[in-house]
Amino acid sequence: MNSSKTPSSSPEASSPESSENGVEGGRRRATINDIARLAGVSKKTVSRVINQSPFVRDETRERIEAVIAEWGYAPDPQARGLxxxxxxxxxxxxxxxxxxxxxxxxxxxxxxxxxxxxxxxxxxxxxxxxxxxxxxxxxxxxxxxxxxxxxxxxxxxxxxxxxxxxxxxxxxxxxxxxxxxxxxxxxxHDRMGAAAAAQHIVGLGHKRIAFISGPESFRSSHERRGGFEDGLAESGLKLTENDIVQGAYTFESGVACGDVLLARTPRPTAIFCGNDEMAAGVLQSARKAGLSVPQDVSVVGFDDFQIAQAVWPPLTTVHTPTxxxxxxxxxxxxxxxxxxxxxxxxxxxxxxxxxxxxxxxx
Incomplete structure (x- = not known):
């Protein structure tokens, strides 16, 4: 079809159909054929614009996009797949x-x-x-x-x-x-983020430090532990197996692990958690034990999801741009x-x- 052809006034002008065939609010849902006719171009050109092909002139693209916007046209994924x-x-x-x-x-x-x-x-x-x-x-x-x-x-x-x-x-x-x-x-690069968390905790003067890991089946659990240990090693500190408790990346597991760690004598002065959900659980555990955060124990998470700022106190955490x-x-x-x-x-x-x-x- 010649691109200079005068567009028709509306999709209904050539093929009015009943509501059973797609009329919404008295107006039939536009098809790709309608868009092509209204824009005065071929169906293939409309398809190229929809698929963001670079082989369409800017003027033509703008005209087609204006018609698409006016009629609220959206391609059917199943029809396109066929x-x-x-x-x-x-x-x-x-x-x-x-x-x-x-x-x-x-x-x-x-x-x-x-x-x-x-x-x-x-x-x-x-x-x-x-x-x-x-x-x-x-x-x-x-x-x-x-x-x-x-x-x-x-x-x-x-x-x-x-x-x-x-x-x-x-x-x-x-x-x-x-x-x-x-x-x-x-x-x-979770390892890098966990190392930064360790350096922050050590920089605050902490030496009795615990770590709550995620599930063994997650590679991120191993990378976050490895990075945290790397960061501690830079200051000559090391986690023992007694300093590590395994969680499940859930709030509930954070509460349970926090209960275990905060009941120990001497208890850790800082706890790094493999994610924010578990860190939020540790905050709950500290409240149950009558402890203040961070006055009695510091808590650091990982991910920086919405929960990190929804809890009190707001969590120090490692931001990952998920x-x-x-x-x-x-x-x-x-x-x-x-x-x-x-x-x-x-x-x-x-x-x-x-x-x-x-x-x-x-």
Whole structure:
């Protein structure tokens, strides 16, 4: 169709249909054919604009986008999948006990997908289930996914990466260390953040220091412990096995571990927790024991999720840009379609000092 053709007045002008065929509020839902006719271009040109192709003149792109905005047109992912012989769905497969991590990651993925025409489908799972791999495969094949984002701890499971390679599904793994080829990885460097937490605690004068780790099945648990030990070693300090209690990255486990540590004689003057949920649990445990934070015991967390500022006192913690990482993951995965180069993507945590940490009690 010639791009100089005068647009028709409305989608209804050529093909009015009943409400059973998509009329909303008296106006039929616009189709890609309607948008093409109204903008005076071909359907293929509209498709190029929707898919953000660079091969469309700016003037034409602006005209098409104006018509799309006016009529509230949105492509149907299933219809697009049929046309392109694949879906425009991105899956997030996760097994994580921290609900705020899951929410922040989803928000980040949606940020990265905004305007791309892709939609998000989430799949909670249990890595310990005997049908775990079968369930993952079924999810990917049933949804005909364009690609998958794998947060920890699913990202740390080599069996999942192998499965996705076998069935030809693109994926991005998010982890605290490099586990795959650069094009498949976003690395968070948890070890660096934990070392910064140790240096902060030691700098406040603490020597009786305890650590609450996350689950053994999470690589982040080992990286955060390793980084914390590295940071202590710089000042000649060392954790003993008696200084370490294993939690589960949950508030409840933080309370339980806090009860154990704060009942010891002598009790630690500072506790570093593998995530904020457990640190919040330690604050609860300290209140139960009649202790003040940070006057009697300092508490430091990891992640800097919303809970870190919702508790009292607000948590000193290691900030990890989870939402930003989700955005990066979506953009990197979508870049597969556009054949964009995908190097190793890395982020760095940073220490955020708030009221839950203070000088060692005199």
């Amino acid at each position: 046309a392109f012989r694949r879906s425009f769905l991105i899956g997030m497969i996760y097994d994580n006990p921290n609900p705020q991590y899951v929410v922040n990651m989803q928000l980040g993925l949606l940020d990265g997908m905004r305007g791309s025409g892709f939609e998000l489908v989430v799949h909670p799972c249990n890595r310990a289930s005997p049908t775990f791999l079968q369930d993952v495969r079924s999810f990917v094949e049933r949804q005909k996914l364009f690609g998958v984002v794998l947060p920890p701890s699913v990202s740390e499971d080599e069996r999942v990466a192998k499965l996705l390679n076998e069935i030809g599904c693109s994926y991005i793994r998010i982890a605290s260390v490099e586990l795959d080829k650069p094009e498949h990885m976003i690395v968070g 939402r930003e990482i989700g955005k990066m993951a979506a953009e990197k995965l979508i870049g597969v379609e556009r054949r964009e180069p995908r190097d190793m993507t890395k982020t760095e945590p940073s220490l955020v000092v708030r009221e839950s940490s203070g000088p060692v009690p005199v």
